[in-house]
Amino acid sequence: MFDSVLVLSEERSLYFGKESEAMAYFESVGFSPSFPVNPADFLLDIANGVCKLDAVSERERPNVKQTLIASYNTLLAPKVKAACMEITIVSAKETRLIGSHSSKEHKESNTVDLSTWFHQFNILLQRSLKERKHESFNILRVFQVITVAILAGLMWWHSDYRDIQDHLGLLFFIFIFWGVLPSFNAIFAFPQERAIFVKERASGMYTLSSYFMARIIGDLPMELILPTVFLIMTYWMAGLKPNLVAFLLTLLVVLGYVLVSQGLGLALGAAIMDAKQASTIVTVTMLAFVLTGGYYVHKVPSCMAWIKYISTTYYGYKLFINVQYGESKKISSMLGCSHHGRSNTVSCKFIDQDIAGQISPELSVAILLLMFVGYRLLAYLALRHIKG
Incomplete structure (x- = not known):
């Protein structure tokens, strides 16, 4: 029970930590809510023009969409691109490691192919003898x-x-x-x-x-x-x-x-x-x-x-x-x-x-x-x- 409470508290702190980061981003681009709100809901409100900032509706603010896109390209896009590049490099390294490991396994498998073949042959021979005995x-x-x-x-x-x-x-x-x-x-x-x-x-x-x-x-x-x-x-x-x-x-x-x-x-x-x-x-x-x-x-x-x-x-x-x-x-x-x-x-x-x-x-x-x-x-x- 105590462990479950700890896990929930950790997840809650992680969630609110990410939430605060998102709201900080919106504030940095000039969109700050008047009260605490879910970042996803806040983004939908901005897009639909139902959110008021400084008593002015978003529908009355021109170029909201262009402002958000420009902010994303300026602030978030470089970070996302860098993160994707890191993931690609790590994946390539893992692929090379897996490839080298599989090649080693293939070389090792060549040494046991003969024993595997004889094992298969032995099992199939026993099955064939049992089946053919009644037929012949x-x-x-x-x-x-x-x-x-x-x-x-x-x-x-x-x-x-x-x-x-x-x-x-x-x-x-x-x-x-x-x-x-x-x-x-x-x-x-x-x-x-x-x-x-x-x-x-x-x-x-x-x-x-x-x-x-x-x-x-x-x-x-x-x-x-x-x-x-x-x-x-x-x-x-x-x-x-x-x-x-x-x-x-x-x-x-x-x-x-x-x-x-x-x-x-x-x-x-x-x-x-x-x-x-x-x-x-x-x-x-x-x-x-x-x-x-x-x-x-x-x-x-x-x-x-x-x-x-x-x-x-x-x-x-x-x-x-x-x-x-x-x-x-x-x-x-x-x-x-x-x-x-x-x-x-x-x-x-x-x-x-x-x-x-x-x-x-x-x-x-x-x-x-x-x-x-x-x-x-x-x-x-x-x-x-x-x-x-």
Whole structure:
């Protein structure tokens, strides 16, 4: 209570102090009231001509307005201008101090940017794993993969190693299935998250690179488990090359092909940002890749032949064949194609067209690696241009 009284008394003294200064100013310019009055009210009275000074109304005094303006310009204006200059100088000094302080903070922030990036990446990765776990391993998807694996294994149940056409059909079927499924699933990744992504990026919650890397790395374990289960079941049921090294190499080829196909879906989804339109584009693209993959047509028209060189299916299928049959010398001898006069038979021509003289495995691996990086880079660049 005592403190409040002190504050009120201080404010009152300050008010009356300023009031006396104002009245002193009016007296100095020749306008002195006959009794104490509020300076603001006194100024309004002077302007309206209702105040009397020395028994003479202000309306009877000419040039009151000009007198007040001249007095202001002579007495107050220099003081106000000097005060404004002092405020400007102080503000400029404060701005320079703030600028130097912010530059120091910026230099210090550069040293912690990496740790901040990893912190954002870690949080986003954990969120991605939690969300993707339910999406990737839902009952319908697991049922789909297991059912197709069992059907393929039963269709090619312990087929003979010399049934080359049947085995090549199985290999190409595996590539069709694991080319279409990951690419179709991936096109929905960014369009479904667009609203949340734009909102969080606008608020500065994280950088685009941390979000993108968390998404890409978080997808790896989710996308590779089901293909592994599929191949374990199908490979041994169908009687493909009964060799552990061949199985592991085949698994690596399938997993690599899955990641490349997923990258294609991510790129198209990020570029188009409409799930329906992207699904149409990926359907046409995968259809072109499958048709020029080297299984259905061997003599592709020259106007269409260029498609196979950008086809993920073409390089993966050739790698698959190389793992299973090598350079085809053993198969040729088993079928008697190496003997004179038998090289023109249907079976021998099939071996020459599908197995022998294929693109080198090293080149196929290099191109698939390039596609793996290239598709994701395109997706990242597409995300950079997204606007709310």
